[in-house]
Amino acid sequence: MFGYANPKKYQKINSVSIMIFTTLAAISLPWGLYMALFLSPPDNLQSETVRIMYVHVPAAWISTMCYASLAVSAFIFLIWKHTLAGLYIRAACTVGASFTAICLVTGSLWGAKMWGTWWVWDARLTSMLILFFLYLGIIALKNAFDDDDNGTTACAWLSIIGSVNLPIIKYSVQWWNTLHQPASITSMERIMNPAISTDFLIPLLIMAIAFTSIFAILVLIRIQNEITRRKIMVKRMQTQNG
Amino acid sequence: MGAFLAILMRDLRSDLRNRAQFVMIPVFYILAVILFPLGIGPETGTLSLIAPGILVVSSLFASLLALEKLFSSDISDGSFESIILCPVPISVIMAGKITAHWILTGLPLALITPFLAIMLGLSFEIALFSSLIILLITIILSLIGAMIASLVINTGKGSVLLALLSFPLFIPVLIFAAGAIDLAIIGGIGNSIAPILFLCSLTSIALPVVPIICAAIIKWQVR
Numbered sequence: 001m002f003g004y005a006n007p008k009k010y011q012k013i014n015s016v017s018i019m020i021f022t023t024l025a026a027i028s029l030p031w032g033l034y035m036a037l038f039l040s041p042p043d044n045l046q047s048e049t050v051r052i053m054y055v056h057v058p059a060a061w062i063s064t065m066c067y068a069s070l071a072v073s074a075f076i077f078l079i080w081k082h083t084l085a086g087l088y089i090r091a092a093c094t095v096g097a098s099f100t101a102i103c104l105v106t107g108s109l110w111g112a113k114m115w116g117t118w119w120v121w122d123a124r125l126t127s128m129l130i131l132f133f134l135y136l137g138i139i140a141l142k143n144a145f146d147d148d149d150n151g152t153t154a155c156a157w158l159s160i161i162g163s164v165n166l167p168i169i170k171y172s173v174q175w176w177n178t179l180h181q182p183a184s185i186t187s188m189e190r191i192m193n194p195a196i197s198t199d200f201l202i203p204l205l206i207m208a209i210a211f212t213s214i215f216a217i218l219v220l221i222r223i224q225n226e227i228t229r230r231k232i233m234v235k236r237m238q239t240q241n242g
Numbered sequence: 243m244g245a246f247l248a249i250l251m252r253d254l255r256s257d258l259r260n261r262a263q264f265v266m267i268p269v270f271y272i273l274a275v276i277l278f279p280l281g282i283g284p285e286t287g288t289l290s291l292i293a294p295g296i297l298v299v300s301s302l303f304a305s306l307l308a309l310e311k312l313f314s315s316d317i318s319d320g321s322f323e324s325i326i327l328c329p330v331p332i333s334v335i336m337a338g339k340i341t342a343h344w345i346l347t348g349l350p351l352a353l354i355t356p357f358l359a360i361m362l363g364l365s366f367e368i369a370l371f372s373s374l375i376i377l378l379i380t381i382i383l384s385l386i387g388a389m390i391a392s393l394v395i396n397t398g399k400g401s402v403l404l405a406l407l408s409f410p411l412f413i414p415v416l417i418f419a420a421g422a423i424d425l426a427i428i429g430g431i432g433n434s435i436a437p438i439l440f441l442c443s444l445t446s447i448a449l450p451v452v453p454i455i456c457a458a459i460i461k462w463q464v465r
Contacts, residue, residue, distance in 0.1 A: 126413075133410040140406050144397040154393050157459055158407065161389055168414070 005083045007227050018220045025213035032206035040203050052110040054203055058211035059103040060128070064169060066096035066215065067131060070138075071163035074156035084223075086152040089159065090142060091222035095215060097135035104128060123172035124180035131169060134162040148230075245330035249338030250345075256315075257346050267308045268350045274300035275358045290363035294372065294423035297359060301351050301376050302383065302412055308347035309387040309404055312339065313395050326464055332457035340388045340453065348380030364427070371431050372423045378441050379419045385448040386411050392459040415444065 004010045036054035043050035070092055077085035107125065112118045119125065138155050145151035172180075257264055278296045279289055316322040325335060355376045359369035390408045397403060418437040425434035 130410045130413055133406075137407040137410060140403060141393065141397075144394070144399055144403055150396065153462055154397075157389075157393055157455075161455070162411065165410070 007083070010084060011224070011227065014220055014224055018217060018224075021213045021216040021220070025210055025217060028206050028210040028213065032203055032210045035203035036207060040199050043200075046114055049110060049113045050200070052106050052113075053200070054207045056103060056106040056110060057204060058208045059099045059106065061208060062211050062215050063096055063100040063103050063128070063131065064166060066092055066099065067134070067159070067163065068166060070096065070159040071166075074159040077152065077156045078160075086149070086156070087223045087226055088219070089138075089152055089155050090148075090226060091219045093135055093138045093142065093155065093159075095218045095222065097132065097139060099211075099215065100128065100132040100135055104132060122180050124169070127165060127169040127172050130165055134158075134165060137162070245328065245334050246338045246341075249325070249335050250342050253339055253342030254345065257342070263311060264308075264346045264350075267304050267347045268354055270307055271300055271304040271351050272354060272358065274303055275362070279362070286363040290427070293359060293362035293364050294420045294427070296362060297355060297372055297376065297423070298379065298416055298420045301355070301380065302409075302416060304351055305347060305380055305383040305387060306405055306408060306412075308343070309384075309391045309408070310401055312343050312388060312391045317395055323464060326460065332460055333453040336388070336392075336456040336460065337453040340384055340456070343388070344381060344384040348384055349377070351380055352377035367431065368423070368427055371426050375419050375422050375438075375441075378438075378445065379415050382415050382441065382445050382448055383412060385445075385452040386415075388456050389452055389459065392456045392463065396463055415441070418444075 004013070032054070036051055040051075042048050070089055073085040073088045073092075076082050077089060104125075107128075108118050111120070138158055141158055142151045142155050145154060275296055278292070278300075282288060282292070313322065316325065326332060328335065352373050355373040356369040359372050360366070364372065387404075387408055390404060390411070394403045394407070418440050422434040422437040422441070425437065
């Protein structure tokens, strides 16, 4: 784990993993989209609108998992000062914010059709909106510091403080009986014996793989950019100082 | 305990010397509450319906306004570094500072709340009850806000950032506090036990944890 704090060593596996995830996304995204848009049947009650689910649900999974991973790497960064964890926090917060925005927008479109309203102040929706603002807060805090390391440390603290929101999002549909339906896919057991039909489940899982790969590609490229940016900064300082 | 009291008394004394600063916060609170009847219209029915929200949201704004002053005066005159160097745990110092901050900014808000609540058309008991709720939430807001304030002290753009970072964390408090007063209006004070317990549990988690987190952040900020 600590060997990869060396950027040279890390960059080697970084480019390899970008390739792996690109291949994975190139296969799963067209396949998943084709299955979701053409092969899977329209839902009994929701008819064609159910297809929004194949974008909405993976985006929601990614946005919460991304925040959880931010909190974990924040711990790693604060305890061991691991450079890579810091780079991950800086790279993932923007990507996570985008996926949260996708989740909110698709959810709103779906709600407009199925619930007859673009937005309700329901527990799940509100807590996702809070998550979005937490992401924005982390991005703002990151940019508020002149020094990169200080900004990353502040972001790490904020992501740990903000992670109290995660269990609230997860259980909001169980604690409060709200308009948003409770989770259908809760554990591995439920995947084997699902609450939703396999006609919907298989495209959903393939789309989840595709979204996760896209998330990974974006984060890895952003980390790569950050390393390059810092190298340029160091080079520039060296030439300026002769 | 001695160090805690020493910091507490020092902060209280130094803040009481420039009164203008902490008189501003309750005045802001009163003005914010007064804006609502003027904006919405003076019908007592409508006003008493949204009074819980008005009171809680305004106290949220007021405590946000107060947060800027939690560390800024000490940092600008340089006394902060020497306080940090005292041979006591920084978490104790933080606990003292947060307590002093709450006494000067949170407590006055709770004390004026009953009058404002009656002006908004709530009954006498509910007015007293909402004052208790404001008392409880200002403690939580001071604690959460202290963490955020300690994060942004070195950025130089405190106020906007402070609002952007604290409001998402204030929202759960807002929901439960307004809910408690709402339930009390509908079915008597005994009706609102659930949100009150939730607020109490938030306070009892935040009370011991926040000074420690603040201390760790401050230690990093003033290396």
